[in-house]
Amino acid sequence: MAQPAPPYTVSPELLARDDFRAACEAMDFGTIFRLMRKYDGASQDRVSSPVRGLTQSRVSRVMSGETRITTLDLVERIADALRIPGAYFRLAPRPWEATAPATVAEAAAPGSPTPVIPGQPAGPTSGPVPAAPAGDVEDRSVTIDIDVADDGWATLTYRHEIYNGTDTAFTRLNRELWFETTRGPLDIEALPSPDRNIIIQRVHDTALSARFACQIFPAIQPGESAVVGYRSTGGRFVYDHYWRQSIVRPTGLFTIRLRHQGVTALTRCSATEDRPDGSEITATESLSIARDENGIVIELTRRNLRPNQFVTLRWDTPHAST
Numbered sequence: 001m002a003q004p005a006p007p008y009t010v011s012p013e014l015l016a017r018d019d020f021r022a023a024c025e026a027m028d029f030g031t032i033f034r035l036m037r038k039y040d041g042a043s044q045d046r047v048s049s050p051v052r053g054l055t056q057s058r059v060s061r062v063m064s065g066e067t068r069i070t071t072l073d074l075v076e077r078i079a080d081a082l083r084i085p086g087a088y089f090r091l092a093p094r095p096w097e098a099t100a101p102a103t104v105a106e107a108a109a110p111g112s113p114t115p116v117i118p119g120q121p122a123g124p125t126s127g128p129v130p131a132a133p134a135g136d137v138e139d140r141s142v143t144i145d146i147d148v149a150d151d152g153w154a155t156l157t158y159r160h161e162i163y164n165g166t167d168t169a170f171t172r173l174n175r176e177l178w179f180e181t182t183r184g185p186l187d188i189e190a191l192p193s194p195d196r197n198i199i200i201q202r203v204h205d206t207a208l209s210a211r212f213a214c215q216i217f218p219a220i221q222p223g224e225s226a227v228v229g230y231r232s233t234g235g236r237f238v239y240d241h242y243w244r245q246s247i248v249r250p251t252g253l254f255t256i257r258l259r260h261q262g263v264t265a266l267t268r269c270s271a272t273e274d275r276p277d278g279s280e281i282t283a284t285e286s287l288s289i290a291r292d293e294n295g296i297v298i299e300l301t302r303r304n305l306r307p308n309q310f311v312t313l314r315w316d317t318p319h320a321s322t
Helices: 018-025 029-040 044-048 056-064 072-082
Strands: 137-148 153-164 170-178 181-190 197-205 209-220 225-236 242-247 251-261 268-274 280-282 287-291 295-305 309-316
Touching: 018 029, 029 044, 029 056, 044 056, 137 242, 153 170, 170 225, 181 197, 181 209, 197 225, 209 225, 242 251, 251 309, 268 287, 268 295, 295 309
Parallel strands: 137 251
Antiparallel strands: 137 153, 153 225, 170 209, 181 225, 197 209, 242 309, 251 295, 268 280, 268 309, 287 295
């Protein structure tokens, strides 16, 4: 008797494709599922069956553009069931990654060994060791102001105080934003800077996300610091009230200030900090909550964050619960 096929997981070859990584980063599941079918030969049923709560009919609707996958919980279940590393979705490393074999060649950090794709020959193991960099580009502070109107439409304002501790000029701040609901491509504009000109360069837009860069003129020279800011509109909080921020550089002070207008009470408010090793700790003790004439005001502050960490703020309102 023929044995049933094992549950589908994404192949190392597909994980290594740039178009697959880009689709994951953009949370573009229509493209993700189509690439699984094209390169792994995975049917809609094979894609959905390992994922709790995901049906073949929903996969079909996502592929045709009739619906979208926007909830963090379902994204995590897809990553875990189909063995897609958390970093592909800007998540912390998943628990299974600690024991899983390497599947994708990542860009190696200076002085680190080059990861190997299973089944591919290893690269050379000898040769000169690159010199250590002079230092890091650091965010001395990052402040995110999130102003949510009573109908859910939001304005995000980011300010980075960047210090260049390297030995080369810093000219480009790469960023990405994602919302569960938009009214088209997100509107992004640079904030005035007292000593720099900032130009927004759009890199890649989808229906829900924007990848862009802040081009900085003149460049931030080694040993200098500067404030770089930008504002985004066109995203809306509808069902999921949370903001999850990845930390890409050493960050001394991290602050989220949220004002949700038209809200007089919260049913829940919490915060978490994901460590680089994938462990999660509560950050709720760093929250302050107040009420003014316009609504609820929440502030979250964290210090001394490292690359590959994530900070998540969640808040539930009676209006959202209904």
